Amino acid sequence: MYIILVYDIKEKRVAKMLKLCRKYLTWIQNSVFEGEITEAKLMELKYKASKIMVDTEDSVIIFRSRDEKWLDKEIVGHERNPVEQII
Amino acid sequence: MYIILVYDIKEKRVAKMLKLCRKYLTWIQNSVFEGEITEAKLMELKYKASKIMVDTEDSVIIFRSRDEKWLDKEIVGHERNPVEQII
Numbered sequence: 001m002y003i004i005l006v007y008d009i010k011e012k013r014v015a016k017m018l019k020l021c022r023k024y025l026t027w028i029q030n031s032v033f034e035g036e037i038t039e040a041k042l043m044e045l046k047y048k049a050s051k052i053m054v055d056t057e058d059s060v061i062i063f064r065s066r067d068e069k070w071l072d073k074e075i076v077g078h079e080r081n082p083v084e085q086i087i
Numbered sequence: 088m089y090i091i092l093v094y095d096i097k098e099k100r101v102a103k104m105l106k107l108c109r110k111y112l113t114w115i116q117n118s119v120f121e122g123e124i125t126e127a128k129l130m131e132l133k134y135k136a137s138k139i140m141v142d143t144e145d146s147v148i149i150f151r152s153r154d155e156k157w158l159d160k161e162i163v164g165h166e167r168n169p170v171e172q173i174i
Contacts (some may be wrong), residue, residue, distance in 0.1 A: 008117035030095035059164040070157040077146040
């Protein structure tokens with residue numbers, strides 16, 4: 001299953017969330033991740049995310065598609081290199 | 088055509104971009120929009136966005152799907168009410 005995950009997390013919790021999402025998905029922009037993931041791994045990710053999040057302030061949106069080929073991705077402007085954020 | 092648009096824009100240009108994207112799409116989270124749009128309208132939106140953006144600093148990612156039903160959307164945590172941001 002291919003997913004796009006977008007989070008809106010208060011700044012003090014962002015670093016933890018970023019680190020968590022990177023374990024499961026590929027970071028593509030600011031608070032946006034994508035990748036192939038199994039249902040079991042996604043449940044694990046959501047569980048761990050819920051431990052970081054404060055429900056009244058933070059949110060995560062997950063778009064799922066059975067197949068990545070159903071989606072075209074286009075990047076306009078500066079394409080950030082994930083490597084620059086890993087260091 | 089159904090699209091998800093996510094932008095990563097420097098703060099001083101965010102208000103303009105938000106206003107622009109709202110004319111074409113539905114705001115769903117922080118810097119994330121979705122909606123049905125025609126190819127012509129999307130070209131118009133991209134053109135106008137490029138006038139706001141600084142290529143070396145800003146970026147916009149557009150995911151397109153021929154049909155919204157190919158994507159499931161799930162919101163975890165606080166679902167922001169778009170109305171609260173319109174005012």
